Amino acid sequence: MTCLPGHTEKKLGLAIDLDTCVGCHACVTACKGWNDQGYGAPLSDQDAYGADPSGTFLNRVHSYSVQPDQGAAQIINFPRSCLHCEDAPCVTVCPTGASYKRVEDGIVLVNESDCIGCGLCAWACPYGAREMDVDEGVMKKCTLCVDRIYNENLPEEDREPACVRGCPTGARHFGDFADPDSKVSQLAAKRGGYDLMPDMGTKPTNKYLPPRPKDKRLDASLLAPLLDIEAKGFAGWLDRVLGKI
Amino acid sequence: MAQPQIDTSPKVSDEVRQTTCYMCACRCGINVHLKSGKVSYIEGNRAHPVNKGVLCAKGASGIRQVNAPSRLRAPLRRVGPRGSGAFEEISWDEALGIAVEWLGPLRDKAPEKLAFFTGRDQSQSLTSFWAQNYGTPNYAAHGGFCSVNMAAGGIYTVGGAFWEFGQPDWERTKLFILFGVAEDHDSNPIKMGLGRLKERGAKVIGVNPIRTGYNAIADDWFGVTPGADGLLILALIHCLLEAGKVDLDYLARFTNAPLLVRSDEGAEKGLFLRDADGKALVMSGGKLVPFDEAGVVPDLGATFEGHRTVFQHMAERYLSPDYAPEKIAGRVGIDATRIRALAAELARVAFDEAIEIKQEWTDFRGDHHATMIGRPVSFHAMRGISAHSNGFQTARALHLLQVILGTVETPGGYRFKPPYPKPPEAHPAPHCKVTPGKPLDGPHLGYPRGPEHLCLDANGNPARIDKAFSWENPMSAHGVMHMVIANAHAGDPYKIDTLFLYMANMAWNSSMNTTRVMEMLTDKDADGEYVIPRIIYSDAYASEMVAYADLILPDTTYLERHDCISLLDRPISEPDAAGDSIRWPVIEPDRDVRGFQSVLIDLGARLGLPGFVTPDGAPLYKDYADYITNHQRRPGVGPLMGFRGEDGEGVGRGAPNPDQLQRYIDNGAFYQAHVPDGADFYKPWNKAYQDWAVKIGLYDAPQPYLFSIYSEPMRKFQLAAEGFGDRQPPEAARARLRHAMDPLPIWYAPFGDDATDYPVHALTQRPMAMYHSWGSQNAWLRQIHGYNPLYVPTKIWNANGFTEGDWARVTSPNGEIVVPVAHMAALNENTVWTWNAIGKRKGTWGLDDDAPEATKGFLLNHLISELLPEKGDGMRWSNSDPVTGQAAWFDLRVKIEKADPPTEAQPAFGALNLKGVQV
Amino acid sequence: MHPAPSVIIFSVLSGLGFGFMCFMALGFLPLRGMWAFWAWGIGYALAVGGLLAATAHLGNPQRAIKAFSQWRSSWLSREGWAAVLALLAMAPIALGDWLGFGVPFVWRGLAAGLALVTVICTAMIYTQIKAVPRWHHWLTPVMFTGFALAGGALLAMQATLAFVLLLALAVVMLAGNYIGDGQFARAGQTMNTATGLRGEVSVFEQPHTGGNYLLREMIFVVGRKHARKLRVIAVLCAAVLPALMAAVGGVGLMLAAVVVHLVGAFAARWLFFAQAEHVVGLYYGKR
């Protein structure tokens, strides 16, 4: 399965709004919680209560400082998970066929029972979207919650990824980028959704919506005083404000 | 090779049980999934009014809280010295027996020698009821060190504050300004609200020295100098007044702006001119009339025999050039033009983009209004304002700003959540009269309206151990918890016998001056007895405080007990609906622990406290569930408002219903009563709302009122300070009171600024993914925040030649710490900060002794003193707001210099060794 | 990249083994009987031992057989096939040398070719990784082949050939260092392209204070001073010194040269990983 499908019917993925993400890490633990008991092996933790805790997460939220050419420095929170690339190098390197891209919807998955844990796919991914689980020795990655989005045991409205459902600010949007009318396509078009490291040739499905410009000088004209208070005194002001003159 | 077949519809769980999250105090609804009787997954409840399905990072990690290795296992009696961690497990009967042995005789002799203080809990209606019936005046929850300035500033000004009191009209507001908030209690609702604003393209402005989190997504950032917000706000008011951009109609009708302030010298100077019935008077059509009469159109500019309106006093004060942006810009740390531009933006949105809802309504004077005018500017503020010694006045100033713009309770502005609006007069006054063997004469906490409501003994000394409601901080509506241990240790105003704490980590992150507090807890007097003789504590986990208590009553986790989020206490209402909720045992505890409320009820019965026993002395309630169902505060009004009465149809009022809890469970663990159409805005004056509030039992009679631009209760304290009245403050307090109790909002430099040798402001922020101390035991969350650096702005970073991985010595008048530093550019240039409560003491929380929380993590608390330095008046005032007693955490000033990396963050303490008491 | 000992041992030893067998197959070291047995034994031990060492790196070595399935796209899979085929193809030659029967030269050539292909496949596993710009260059397979051939020639006691190959290897190593150093920059990935953010981007706060797989596996930061010293050692030991020793010649010295070469090869291979920076480091502000 290591060969990529030439074409997928749908291109399911996420649009992540960097203008809205407050960096709360809710999507991080929502993802951990769902995937700890869902598709494949649980996401293990090592030394959970010790000096060097470490564990498998499929979604991480970075926080960057950005110094624009002019004005104050900014902080941009930046969630990072698998982008479900069209030309996914993580798939083609896999020696066992465990890594594959689904023909029907483009989701990139690892078939854990075939995975030998060689780590090559993680090397191949420029985005750090794959983490090997130490306990299980298999490669873990975002499944786009494939066990939620079609899950008939869940109410219709819950058939979306755990991180999207849980995100308190609504900064994460899930949908089909192959459909130009979908919410995610529309958002990406309207907000200038972009690819990460486009030159890597991976053609990511997920799009990032850029932060809107900040700290624009307020354009409103400044408030004009009713009158020269120093000259007309408080009484003058009072009459003026109460419409008595 | 074919693509693998996968099961895309796996069964999620065996069963879903809906309850309320308690990874923090936000009270979101959760769906707890169970597989084979064990919690397997937790997600948000979409139907829940608080979170509508979303969860924060903590809430989604609840499963790791419920199975944390730090959970306490059984009741404990201390067997080694305090702090040693040496305990023996005892049975519940023994534990309760010991408590009765300690507390029973005390009640008959000197009930005030029990100090019962609670922390992060939300069962204050029960705990205060218990304490009141026990008879001690020494009860409060943690609000005094948390954000009483915000609560009291709001109640005294508009009859409500932020969070559970009210919130922005997220759906309609067009300009939202956030003052000093990192996360807040209303975590998910604020995030959802911000998301809504972003979706609608509304503008968000952050006023905060630090640009993280909510402030990071703000369209504009004002990196204010800590403690200077009051000046900034008053400068905005200056600009708005100067330009006449104020809502005069609103001010005249709904605020005390048209009330006449007496100008005659004497005991009533500065009070309102009132008629014989005590009704405040206004001028209307040239006549002096009670403010609330039908047809009254109050005149803002009136003068009567030299008495001028509040409006005039207000305008005169803030029009003063002292408040001109150009004058204060340096102090505030923001350009004058930016301040002016912000004022212009406020005015533009409030007045040029006003909205109008076609909805008729009638006000308390009987005036009919054809529409509801909205001023789509809204604000939210929290501890950034609150946790300074000038926070009360700053909170008042912020409400004043909202009020002059006409945005409070109008569409697009700020909206109250039932049972608010509720002015000070609608709250009880504090009570402190002790009669051995008998209940206290009334509720402990409340809103004093003047010196007559202070809690003083016959000699005029503070009646409470925390000195709440004393001259030192007259309006300390939530008590002054951060002073309890220090005062009890000093025997000032008196010694106590038993300190009873619940859910408050006072031996660590929730105390100021932590090092010293640990000593106070272990200090012995000349007889070799502990200075604080007995400490009872209820915690669910092996926290630092556990090690310092003598008797531990282990609580369950939040999924294993009943809790009640009640309208009598701190409900989950929305502007459109009154709401309350419960927790219930969705799993059974697997160890010998009990829900604290049930334990308290049991203890109350064993002590024979009124309210907890039948006339013949038998226990009145089996447990907390029984109490929630059957307790009545007033006839027909109990802890829960939903499904009351025999038939379960009663809303707010009705007889107890034995099926009530089951009905809540079936309803997703909450209940909502919707505010009727037409009652949803202008609530303090809207007849439709007032009538509905009476109907559902929020109050017993309509209680319309005017917003207090000018605070008469404050003026009464000021009068006392000026020498009027029979209750007089001690000399040392006069000047301070006179100044701080200004009835119109003022700004003064925070007391911390006196430490002129310490040029740098030092702050803490809540990390969104961690809750105080209790997040660290969570295997997932501690991977996100396992230690905390001190963030340093570019100027200070460069001046000290810091590089990545460096450590710094940070010194304050109270002490020194040596901690790791990191650079942050998006930060006020005179401010350093760190995440709050990440640092842990070794040997606690189920963590290994070499956990990074203990070796690299640190607390700023060691640098903060609970007492201010002596200032030459012979007094050491508490490090608090002089009005409310709010702990001034953020007044802290420090010096910082590069230090050689120590082996671990300093100060370092020995391990507490609590391994033996946890599961 | 994390310089995992198993992978270093694997690639160095198996490369040397295949290189050695290459020369054996082509009859450069005409041994018979027990001498042949031991020589081939060494060749097999190096190649197979190396391959086995590589499985220590796997999370689930028991499923290693599955790695043969994706030869159409995966270099690791191809390497597996090539290795197996090479080892099989070498077997009759080895037996022939030991037991004294002849194997057609075409077969010998084929076997030698397969051995080289194996080495190239190994190299391609790294070369193909675009996300590690230092590896993503034609010099990578050249260098792997260079190591295999130079080491193999040494072990095959081909003094002259070894001398030439070792000098060539030195040149390739120096070129590798030189070109490799600029590769990351040439790849053009920065914190700006990684995040898509404009302005000067730096890390404010890492996503986790705890460790994770990415940090352990892909974000290995090697001290520059340390690296410079090791580079010198690597070139000296792997190529220059053995070349000089080969120039002098003699079995004893040649064997010693092999040892010195191995030391250099291990150092070089350690650096090959340790110095290679993965673009994911950009997200963590580390490269």
Ligand SMILES: Nc1nc2c(c(=O)[nH]1)N[C@H]1C(S)=C(S)[C@@H](COP(=O)(O)OP(=O)(O)OC[C@H]3O[C@@H](n4cnc5c(=O)[nH]c(N)nc54)[C@H](O)[C@@H]3O)O[C@H]1N2
């Ligand atoms: N430097 C600095 N210090 C601060 C602040 C600051 O901003 N800066 N903020 C202050 C403020 S506002 C606050 S509110 C305090 C908060 O400080 P605390 O009120 O002490 O809050 P927590 O650390 O969360 O701990 C409360 C205790 O409750 C226990 N607990 C948790 N769950 C349960 C349960 O279900 N039952 C029982 N019985 N116990 C439980 C925990 O184990 C813990 O020991 O910190 C204050 N300290």
Ligand SMILES: Nc1nc2c(c(=O)[nH]1)N[C@H]1C(S)=C(S)[C@@H](COP(=O)(O)OP(=O)(O)OC[C@H]3O[C@@H](n4cnc5c(=O)[nH]c(N)nc54)[C@H](O)[C@@H]3O)O[C@H]1N2
């Ligand atoms: N995740 C999480 N949520 C929590 C808690 C938690 O521990 N974790 N704790 C809960 C508790 S007990 C409380 S009290 C609330 C508190 O919620 P917040 O009010 O959000 O409290 P802090 O995190 O202390 O944040 C105070 C903010 O004020 C800013 N600030 C400090 N001084 C000034 C100033 O002078 N002016 C201005 N404008 N800003 C200033 C700080 O930079 C910081 O951003 O959060 C509650 N919610």
Ligand code: SF4
């Ligand atoms: S949950 Fe949403 S807001 Fe929070 S970090 Fe994730 S994307 Fe950002």
Ligand code: SF4
């Ligand atoms: S982001 Fe990485 S793991 Fe995901 S498809 Fe792209 S290359 Fe593969």
Ligand code: SF4
């Ligand atoms: S780790 Fe597993 S999924 Fe990744 S390349 Fe190796 S076998 Fe394939």
Ligand code: SF4
């Ligand atoms: S889509 Fe699912 S698996 Fe992927 S990051 Fe979100 S929650 Fe995790």
Ligand code: SF4
């Ligand atoms: S904000 Fe988070 S932790 Fe707090 S109650 Fe809601 S989900 Fe739970």
Ligand SMILES: [Mo]
């Ligand atoms: Mo708090």
